[in-house]
Amino acid sequence: MSAQATFLFSIDLEEFESHSSRYFRKTPLSQLAQLLLDFLKEAGMTTTFFVVGKVARAYPEVIAAIFRAGHELACHTDQHNTLNSFTPKEFRKDLERNRASLLATVPAADITGFRAPLLSLTLQTSWAYEVLADLGFKYSSSVLPASSPLFGWPGFGTSIHQIKGIQELPITLGTGIRRSLPFAAGTYLRCLPKKWFLEEFERAKRRPSPIVGYCHPYDIDIWQQYVIHKEMSRRPYLNPFLYWGRRQTIPRLRMLVENGFVFHRYADFLATWRG
16 A cells, blocks of 8 residues: 555544533534544545543444444543553553453454554653553554654654554654644644645655544534643643634545545554555
8 A cells, every 4th residue: 555645544532621520511522423424424534543441431322333434443541541650560451441342332343553642652651562562452653753742752753663563653743844743633733824734744745654643523622612621731831722723623634635635544554554
């Protein structure tokens, strides 16, 4: 499979959670997931959903709908905890529960992929590859290969790596003065100026590796009340970025489809990837 015009788009299926316990207005995750499924059906594309275990247990009908539509299911930890909060033994138990929660609804699913919350797989938590391999996983897409206010692994490199038998697909970075920006992922996919956004995708076509990025259900929730996300409580200055540009998410994805970019399920892409 050629990497040209390949966008390994994915969806991190997780809830938006406030740092306080008070109720706040947001669209039910089931409705947001259906909007994303409708877009993918309209585009004629299948992709990978990295699913948090507690979400799988709360919304089994969503998991079943994703699987029926031909999309791939993968793991995103059981409670959406970052890797630095685990010991290897704790991570193993968490991942086993995450996968079991998916298989409880769709026992026929072949679950071989993983993404760490907040891209928290770094040099310090690279022990995770051994746990993933031991549990039979085949790939991960958990590394931001640059410095970041949250997590990053500068020096990892931008190409697909194999570590402990696990294929790591790092998030794609920009070029030039924007070389540390993950332009195809989450906030950046929504918020970058349109000109920059299109330029980076066009330049990335010429690279040997596929474009790797993602969004979340809340990235399209234009009706949600403004609150501080629980993971931003120590960095409230970053919280506005979780809201900006939400109206742009699906139009930008549609624009990529119209410009010839093709989405693939991660496992399918790796099955034919030759580097």
